Amino acid sequence: MSNFLEEYALILSSCERPSRYIGDEFLSANKDFDMAKVRVAFVFPDKYEIGISNFGHKILYHIVNSTSDFLADRAYAPDKDFLELLKIYSKPLYGLETKKPLKSFDFLGFALQYEMSYTTILTILEYSNVPIFSKDRTNDDPIIFSGGPCAYNPAPISDFIDLFVIGDGEDVIVEILNKYNEIQGAPRTDILKELSNIKGVFCPLYPKKTTKRTFIPDKKSHPTKSPISHFTSIHDRATVEIRRGCARLCRFCQSAHTNLPVRERKMNDIISLTCDYVKNTGYDEYSLLSLSSNDHTNIEEIISKLNEHFLGSGINVSLPSQRADKFSLKLAQLMQQEKKSTITIAPEAGSQRMRDIINKNLTQEQILNAVLSCVRSGWDKIKFYFIIGLPFETDEDVLAIADLIKTINYNCKKEGLRIPSITCSISVFVPKPHTPFGWHGQNSIEEIERKKQLLLSRKPEIKNAKLNFHSQKVSQLEAFFTRAGSYAGDLIYLLYKNGSYLDSWEENINFELYYSLAESLNIDIQKEACTTYNPANEMPWDVIDTGLNKDWLINEYNLAKNAKTTVPCELKCSNCGVCSNLKTHKVFDEKANL
């Protein structure tokens, strides 16, 4: 540490927020680098305060550090000023805990959360003195692996990543490190070949016809502590995963489709994990994480028990994502034990027709009931998530968002309730691989702008609502990269060479650069993003087998065309293929009788 402080003193004293770069946070593992048989640095290609909150990172960090032989360190994308200082003083990026150069690790594991972080990964490799292209790496370089949502189409970054982990990473990470430990010292290509044989691993150098997703049948391994940021992070709270997978099968949602089947954690395990996590960390908030938290069989009982446990302590619960049809008055009341925060509901679409097209299985009545339950219980702030530009959308569907808010206001007034303040976060549909809408083209930027203006024209009628639109330009880039083939690697490389960095922050994106460099490579970003493909065509992501049958996905797409819904799989199996192909089944907690 003292050497490190001497070496990096000028950099740390000149940069903004040095606390991002010094490590030694409360509850960090701080294992001995020299004693470990295999060392991995988990690298989050975004700023410290984003990465330190990432739940996937926390799980993998916990699992590796729970072993006696292996060490996990962490690294995040430095802000631009720090990067500049590294260049000036010719210093490499390092692991936050061990302070060892990233190049000296056996593995660097990059989280692939969003497409706009691709160029950041390349920059981190450069500042770690690791060759950008896999083909140029030698035995002196770490093995670069990646996992996360974007790994479901590895093609655009296959030139830069040695291995992709497809699916749940919990078991496979230990298998990779064990295998590496057995064969380390062998030629790099032999090591990669061996590792490519592990289930769930896709190696671009040794591609299989398809790589099947791995999944864990139960979720035994869960952290009850994690490093706490020196200053702040986007989620300063104890996070406990209560359920993986979502049986609702909204047709645009990649997470739902690539995390099937549903696996619920048992109520008592959730309670003890939450109590331990809060006790170990001192957080005053806990989050019960799932794609749809109030779908858990025993959600009311869990919150009720935790309320009893934390009574009078000022500790609050947050549910990151809730279903309006499951939002009961009892749950609303349970959640306001200590402090009322904003209630978040995701209708995704304003009209019933559109909600049927996307398979939301949610009626207007259910949305209204959920909102009224909240308002009656004293909440006056509601946050809604909507999407525009969805397949088969009409102008009436867009305007129905305003109609829905008007109806809420009318119903509140009728009951003599206070009109809530409503914030609508309105994103743009991005077609995602391995979903029924993955083949469908996105609306052009101009068309999205027209729809946005159409909705804004109704703003005077819904004065209590704030309409926040996600950038259509960013959405177009996301749609392009998420479905692109390996040709997009050339563009990612050129963008990186031309300074694209931390482009997950919109203010950093040089849109002109994206489009001009794409043109120089004969790539038409808008055309690619807006193309509706024939499902019979081969797509770049066909090398990944999520367990979903292609026929089922196509059938879902055809049902959407006719605004026909599919029953959520917790009520009736629609034979998507996952359970038989992955030899598994859905797991629900037993209903508690309290």
Ligand code: SF4
């Ligand atoms: S096979 Fe049936 S039960 Fe299993 S995930 Fe698919 S729809 Fe659900």
